[in-house]
Amino acid sequence: MTPDDRVERALDYRFRDRELFARALTHRSAGRHHNERLEFLGDAVLGYAVADRLYRARPLESEDVLSILRASLVRKESLAEIGARLGLGEAIRLGAGERNSGGHERPSILANALEALIGAVHMDGGEAAAVALVDRLFGDRFETASAAAAKDAKTRLQEHLQAQNMPLPVYAVVAAAGAAHKRVFTVHCRVEAFELEVSASGSSRRAAEIAAAEQALKVLEADHG
Known part of the structure; x- marks a missing residue:
């Protein structure tokens, strides 16, 4: 076979x-x-x-x-x-x-x-x-699958950078729209060491930060394996 x-x-x-x-x-x-x-x-x-x-x-x-x-x-x-x-x-x-x-x-x-x-x-x-x-x-x-046991993208991105003695990513809320019960946050994430900038949205600031970190990890994995 x-x-x-x-x-x-x-x-x-x-x-x-x-x-x-x-x-x-x-x-x-x-x-x-x-x-x-x-x-x-x-x-x-x-x-x-x-x-x-x-x-x-x-x-x-x-x-x-x-x-x-x-x-x-x-x-x-x-x-x-x-x-x-x-x-x-x-x-x-x-x-x-x-x-x-x-x-x-x-x-x-x-x-x-x-x-x-x-x-x-x-x-x-x-x-x-x-x-x-x-x-x-x-x-x-x-x-x-356990949400508590899973390392979210923010944690994984931080650990990835710390392992290489690089500065941690910087997150900033750039927009918040919608009614109080249905807010959508947009967060900008900058990874200085790789001159990488990405943005993502979520129903909370934390969710948007995790989504942005996930985008950053995808780019880093694609570019650097």
Whole structure:
């Protein structure tokens, strides 16, 4: 059985479009027909599927808690863990330099490949197939995930910077709109060490800060692995 066969068996999904499947497993270091566009699509499909599943599985949770749970489930570390379990490290196509430097074990590469596969399933089998795949991949985590135990994006961003002896991010509320019972806050986050600035919104200042930190982490992970 080939590594590709093992991945399909682990996914419990058989691709009709074999070229699409191969592209989902091709890192940009291996050539121009790589998986980044599928990763873009898969990221959106994953976010929707996880939000929908959490909404149905946790009817008593607030929006802020649901946002924290979603962020903890779709963060790169969680996706990389699932990707490793599926055997993506053996199947992914890498350039010689990337493979020799241990790219097949790099969390960002495994996580991105998993998102690309979700995007590929969406293209190959449709929305229902992709959502069903996400459900299989995460299993009972939708019911068992703990907001208290999950490190939110603000904490993870802070720890990431502290580990490199870099200044902490600076957050500022740049807008607050809506009625008192339905306020929407927009927060600006600046990471001085990387000259990075992002903004995000939420139903509370904390939720907006977490969303902004999540955006910053995505940029840093994409640019610096």
